[in-house]
Amino acid sequence: MYRYDEFDAAFVRERTAQFRDQVMRRVRGEINEDQFRPLRLMNGLYLQLHAYMFRIAIPYGTLRSKQLRKLAFIARTYDRGYGHFTTRTNIQFNWPRLVDVPDMIEHLNEVEMHSIQTSGNCIRNISTDQFAGAAADEILDPRPMAEILRQWSSLHPEFSYLPRKFKFAMTGSPNDRAAIKFHDIGMKAVTNAAGEIGWEVWVGGGLGRTPMIAKMIRGFVEHENLLAYLESILRVYNRYGRRDNKWKARIKILVHETGIDKLREEVEAEYAQIKGGVLTLPQAELDRITAYFADPPFELVNATQIDVVKEKAADPAYGEWLERNTHSHKRPGYVSVTISLKPIGGAPGDCTAEQMETVAELGEKYSFDEVRVTHEQNLVLPHVRITDLRTIYDTLVEAGLATGNAGLITDMITCPGLDFCSLANARSIPIAQAISHKFASPERQREIGNLKIKISGCINACGHHHIGHIGILGVEKKGSELYQITVGGDATERAALGDTLGHGFVAEDVPAAIERLVDAYLERRQSADEPFIEAYRRLGEAPFKEALYGNA
Amino acid sequence: MEILTGNELISGATVYLSKSGAWVEDLQQARVFGKDEAAARDAAIEATRRTMRINSLEIETVQLREGKIYPDRIRERIRAEGPTAPRFDRQHLGQDDHVSI
Numbered sequence A: 001m002y003r004y005d006e007f008d009a010a011f012v013r014e015r016t017a018q019f020r021d022q023v024m025r026r027v028r029g030e031i032n033e034d035q036f037r038p039l040r041l042m043n044g045l046y047l048q049l050h051a052y053m054f055r056i057a058i059p060y061g062t063l064r065s066k067q068l069r070k071l072a073f074i075a076r077t078y079d080r081g082y083g084h085f086t087t088r089t090n091i092q093f094n095w096p097r098l099v100d101v102p103d104m105i106e107h108l109n110e111v112e113m114h115s116i117q118t119s120g121n122c123i124r125n126i127s128t129d130q131f132a133g134a135a136a137d138e139i140l141d142p143r144p145m146a147e148i149l150r151q152w153s154s155l156h157p158e159f160s161y162l163p164r165k166f167k168f169a170m171t172g173s174p175n176d177r178a179a180i181k182f183h184d185i186g187m188k189a190v191t192n193a194a195g196e197i198g199w200e201v202w203v204g205g206g207l208g209r210t211p212m213i214a215k216m217i218r219g220f221v222e223h224e225n226l227l228a229y230l231e232s233i234l235r236v237y238n239r240y241g242r243r244d245n246k247w248k249a250r251i252k253i254l255v256h257e258t259g260i261d262k263l264r265e266e267v268e269a270e271y272a273q274i275k276g277g278v279l280t281l282p283q284a285e286l287d288r289i290t291a292y293f294a295d296p297p298f299e300l301v302n303a304t305q306i307d308v309v310k311e312k313a314a315d316p317a318y319g320e321w322l323e324r325n326t327h328s329h330k331r332p333g334y335v336s337v338t339i340s341l342k343p344i345g346g347a348p349g350d351c352t353a354e355q356m357e358t359v360a361e362l363g364e365k366y367s368f369d370e371v372r373v374t375h376e377q378n379l380v381l382p383h384v385r386i387t388d389l390r391t392i393y394d395t396l397v398e399a400g401l402a403t404g405n406a407g408l409i410t411d412m413i414t415c416p417g418l419d420f421c422s423l424a425n426a427r428s429i430p431i432a433q434a435i436s437h438k439f440a441s442p443e444r445q446r447e448i449g450n451l452k453i454k455i456s457g458c459i460n461a462c463g464h465h466h467i468g469h470i471g472i473l474g475v476e477k478k479g480s481e482l483y484q485i486t487v488g489g490d491a492t493e494r495a496a497l498g499d500t501l502g503h504g505f506v507a508e509d510v511p512a513a514i515e516r517l518v519d520a521y522l523e524r525r526q527s528a529d530e531p532f533i534e535a536y537r538r539l540g541e542a543p544f545k546e547a548l549y550g551n552a
Numbered sequence B: 001m002e003i004l005t006g007n008e009l010i011s012g013a014t015v016y017l018s019k020s021g022a023w024v025e026d027l028q029q030a031r032v033f034g035k036d037e038a039a040a041r042d043a044a045i046e047a048t049r050r051t052m053r054i055n056s057l058e059i060e061t062v063q064l065r066e067g068k069i070y071p072d073r074i075r076e077r078i079r080a081e082g083p084t085a086p087r088f089d090r091q092h093l094g095q096d097d098h099v100s101i
Helices: A006-028 A032-041 A065-078 A098-110 A145-152 A224-239 A251-259 A260-274 A282-291 A309-313 A316-325 A353-367 A388-398 A431-436 A442-448 A507-524 A531-540 A542-549 B035-051 B074-081
Strands: A046-047 A053-057 A060-063 A081-085 A091-093 A169-171 A185-193 A197-203 A213-222 A325-326 A333-338 A350-352 A371-372 A379-385 A453-456 A470-477 A480-487 B002-008 B014-017 B022-024 B052-063 B068-071
Touching: A006 A098, A006 A213, A006 A442, A032 A333, A053 A098, A060 A065, A060 A379, A065 A081, A065 A091, A065 A098, A145 A169, A145 A224, A145 A282, A169 A453, A169 B002, A185 A224, A197 A224, A213 A224, A213 A260, A224 A260, A224 A282, A251 A260, A309 A316, A316 A325, A316 A333, A316 A388, A316 A442, A333 A388, A333 B052, A353 A379, A353 A388, A379 A388, A431 A453, A431 A507, A442 A507, A470 A507, A480 A507, A507 A531, A507 A542, A531 A542, B002 B035, B002 B068, B035 B052, B068 B074
Parallel strands: A169 A185, A453 A470
Antiparallel strands: A046 A053, A053 A091, A060 A371, A081 A091, A081 A350, A185 A197, A197 A213, A325 A333, A333 A379, A371 A379, A470 A480, B002 B014, B002 B052, B014 B022, B052 B068
């Protein structure tokens, strides 16, 4: 994993001292809130419904155990003993006091973390595949380039006041687990005709009130030219992106209104100017950063297979956890383990300080000191020996973290919603809890199979509802919460936006509506091997619309 | 009818302007401004702004139901009670966080 050099350390130290001074000036009344707000937002400090909310960056979702322990310490010392992992693979604390935040940041700095650029119209935390560097299907570990992009984009003088926020996602695998087509810029590692690995670049994806699937802008960019190419896109966006209307300011609108071909011409013209210049990435620098992400010292191990059938017979809960929560690894004898933060009836993404410490210890002992955060609000131990799985599972059971539901109907993405968020129009977490209880039975969940539900409490779509196989959007109508249901969204390489099939439902009726959709799928699927999303693609919306609204 | 609400600077806690001119945690202690009290309301807003201690200052419409103040917006009802899921106690003012106009 990347370690700060003296430049990084000095940079965050100076920034923390600056922010401490800004906080004290605000408290003393030397600056007003209009002056202070942009300063606190630049350091990840929001004001929500009930209190401040402090968002901390977890670059490309990767944590060392020491860092996770520090987050547990912060949760316990300055907050209410828990944190909330987000779809940007960051963590949020919901109850800090303003005067404590500089101390919280100082603690973060001790473990090479900070909160810079977790808000504001700048380049936000770069997200990637949670199995990066471990997955069997990967052609390249995207994290070294993600780290280079993090350094390039941190306080980039030209891109600190973009028309709107800007999000990157990267994948090194053809199987997109990072939702790259729903980011301002998405990058996928690809191999060209000469056998060289580079980057396919997608632009203009996004969710929110105008959801768009990204368009490919360049099929191949060499590693050495990636910074120059991205800078070219950002320059064109900075020049032409709309600053007159917040709702039309994201690059997806520019792509849509300009057209991808015209935009590509603009970007290529800029690229021709700067390609080969100071932004050319020297191979030595790429090698230097890549070395931080070198494989850990994997062992040659004898056990290379998991006999799920046998384990299920002996201990169904363990067998089912193995089946759902392990992912194939590039090295024989190893797997990646998903630690679900979606217990039945829980708040998706919430994790107590004690649970963080348990996961930190497991990461240290059994996963080469590494833990990942997923954009689906779970945690991952990326490099686990198959022979250690039982010990890990038993520890997770004790910590309340052994729910074997990864990718199942109860593994929902859910934004904080109106229980916490000042932008929300409706609550999200209670809806997730009600659905979770409705489908609590492990047998029922397994019968249904892969099904992603995503819930947002407002049109800003932090809960990614547009790309849920079933999406739920909370709105306010005549003073009450109402929930619109979409079907057919897909965050993967087969990117699709969900279809709205009809009117919304009151909160009490949402779980039953979801059950009707599920039953319609189960009745019509060709076999248990045809997942919900495939059945929807084959059948179209009619049977699902009928399930929701009848024949009327 | 209207009340004034905001978030106190240090704690971030949800607070209401009371009849006494103090900013307090309890919605039921909020001063209710009638239709003919716009001038008093606006003066209170201005005085509050001068303290620089109340953020997200807003006018909220309310009803009186059996003598209790009941905000029209669900958002405000959640702000007054705290998160519903998971259920958490609201943020509270610290010793030095009390503001008056």
